[in-house]
Amino acid sequence: MRGILVERFGGPEVLVPADLPEPVPGPGQLLVEVSAAGVNYADTHRTDGSYRDAPRLPFVPGTEVVGRTPDGRRVLALTFGGGGYAERAVVDEADTVDVPDQVDDATALSLLVQGLTAWHVLRSSARLLPGETVLIGAASGGVGSIAIRLARHLGAGRIVAGGFTPEKRELALTLGAHVAVSNNPMGYAERVREATAGRGADVILESTGGAALTASIDALAPFGRLVSYGNASREGRPPIDAGVLSARNLSVAGFWLRPALDLPGFFREPLTELFALVASGELSLPPGPAYPLADAHRAHEDLLARRTTGKATLHPAASSV
Structure with a gap:
């Protein structure tokens, strides 16, 4: 599968598209076909090695995805160990929540x-x-x-x-x-x-x-x-x-x-409330920039240059231009 691999710490230039091994879920995990991955400012810190819980090299960035499981569930998930900037990701079932039909991918990722x-x-x-x-x-x-x-x-x-x-x-x-x-x-x-x-x-x-x-x-x-x-x-x-x-x-x-997410009631409960606010129309979010997965470096460049507003997302099915 295709994904983004970081083999050395640095700026956006170290976000390199690569062929990666297929992820294999273990006990208590799910395989997700990623329709969109979220891009966070913290990802730029992980990429340059300055994050407080820096990953070990090499690694696939990305800590949040939305997509489908093999049985057809549409889920939003945290990937604390990384792996989100890819066509498929393995997630812990405890860190997933089902996404209502009224909430689109970008909005779901914004809410995570x-x-x-x-x-x-x-x-x-x-x-x-x-x-x-x-x-x-x-x-x-x-x-x-x-x-x-x-x-x-x-x-x-x-x-x-x-x-x-x-x-x-x-x-x-x-x-x-x-x-x-x-x-x-x-x-x-x-x-x-x-x-x-x-x-x-x-x-x-x-x-x-x-x-x-x-x-x-x-x-x-x-x-x-x-x-x-x-x-x-x-x-x-x-x-x-x-x-x-x-x-x-x-x-x-x-x-x-x-x-905070390890505390009882701090993950699914507030997310469920946020989903309900979006579904009812009480909470509407501005669209953010969307990038093909291969252009992850450009997403980081735009974040660091303060050119973005709203939630930036990566889309494995989209083609680079």
Whole structure:
């Protein structure tokens, strides 16, 4: 079968199409004919070796797929050990969920890593309350675009979107944000306070790290909660002064989806809720870019250059151009 093989750590150029052995499922596993694979920012960290749980070389990237089992089930699955960037993948049955007919492949993949992250960051970590103000720092991305819709569903009083370009800020407004501001760390806190009548945000979702994380803490309202769930800047997470937090009764939390999914009720239950919201029309997601499987390198290039909005997906049946 065809797939993407990484034989050395590096940038998008190391994502090379290759002929791979057919995967063979073991006990408690399923073989999935992949119709689409999700592309996540974390995949770029795995590819360059900077991920906190770096894979061993050589490896096939990709931690989420949607497709059919040999008995015809249409399933969405996590592939924690990789293997998703391929025509077929082996998945643990415990890490799969059946996909309703009303949910297309791209939407299903959006709801897996990005949807579950948005759901847990807002509900499990930040514990968003009705009427509160939410700042979503990367609002046009995969997690951010879903978080805007979910925050509205959960009763947020005001949603402030952060965006790198005017186009991304405009997209966030069309998704349901009340106001959008530049997320350039210089002056970020001041722009957020201006957008919130001087008060700041009750909840901040932060995925950039570095200077953006420091600026976001300054943008919190009293008793505000910031959840850090990524490090797109690759600057690292700066030290946090506990005195600064206690002076305004602030909280800073971290979130990583992988260990959260091992907890009872943290996988199928929220996914089932998200599927139901999509099926009812209450949650609609913007389309993201779709690439042929052989163009995985281009998908990573676009992610790293911040050219994408929504969920990026790879399609084994599509031809490269």
